[in-house]
Amino acid sequence: MSATITAADINKLRQTTGAGMLDCRKALTESNGDFEAAIDWLRKQGQKVAAKRSDREAKEGVVLANTTADNKAGIVLCISCETDFVSKNAEFVAFAQGIADAAIANNVKTAEELNEVSVNGAKVADLINDKLAAIGEKIAISRFERIDAEFVASYIHGANRMGVLVGFNKPAAEAGKDVAMQIAAMNPLAVDESSIAPETIAREKDIAIEQIKAEGKPAEMAEKIAIGKVNKFLKENTLLAQPFVKDNAKSVSDFLKSIDADLKVIEFKRVALG
Structure with missing residues (x-):
């Protein structure tokens, strides 16, 4: 004998699960009015939806x-x-x-x-x-x-x-928000040079050398110029070396020292x- 599904039952299931009214009605019908079984039925439907959407990007x-x-x-x-x-x-x-x-x-x-x-x-x-x-x-x-x-x-x-x-x-507390805002705005790769993988620095240097050679500059100049380019890369991509967004005249490192000489990220x- 089928259980009687009331509007109150459907509403209770909706409030508990957040599922739509028709889905809740069907869940209760499929589970013969068993509330816990209806929740399980909805979850199983959700798992099927998840599987169908596993290739969808959630940006x-x-x-x-x-x-x-x-x-x-x-x-x-x-x-x-x-x-x-x-x-x-x-x-x-x-x-x-x-x-x-x-x-x-x-x-x-x-x-x-x-x-x-x-x-x-x-x-x-x-x-x-x-x-x-x-x-x-x-x-x-x-x-x-x-x-x-x-x-x-x-x-x-x-x-x-x-x-x-x-x-x-x-x-x-005083510096925390300012540094966090700096990171949000400037998206550094690491805290400082020592925090960047050596292979990343080597790759940047190799790229710079090839660029310089392609410009027709002598090989003996390439190494020196490449070092300058790598230093620029590190300044732009390491937090402590970046210009402080609230005062470009100082670096983030300088800002921290102005708050407390021993303060470190x-x-x-x-x-x-x-």
Whole structure:
């Protein structure tokens, strides 16, 4: 005998899962009114949608950066989706914020660990799957980064389109946001020259030498000119050597020294959409 499916049952399932009314009605019908089985049915449908959309690029989404109350750790993550219509939706932003809050509250260190965290009795992976089924777009934790340091500053730029974390060797509340904004604007590759892989520097030098030779300059000049080009590359692409965006007359290194001679950037993470 088929169970009677009421409007209240359908509404309850909608509120719990975020799925559409017709999908909820079908789920309850397929599960003969069993609420938990209906949730499982919807999740299975979501998994099928995920499989169908596995080749779709999710270039939109919400980027969030946050730190623990004591600023000893921070996370930056991207909950990706396919369209800006979804990413700009207040409900989706709140959904992403809930996941970011759970990451901080549960001291999460990896995306895999975050997927297993429970939020209001459901795993994050299942919540994402339910949201996917409800809106019909590919949704995933596409990036997750974490920093542990004596002091971690966070910064979100451009309506949740970019997030930055910066780890310092000591408290840096005043400098933290300024350095994070520098990273957001100038996108450095590394903290300093020692943080850039030797093969990257060697590659830049080889490219410069070939460019110089192609210009017809003597081989004996190529090495010297190439070194200058590499130095320019390092100045443009290492955080501490970059001109400080708020005062181009000084470098980021100079700025930090003006705050505290012993203040150092340990590492940073930058996550951006697109």
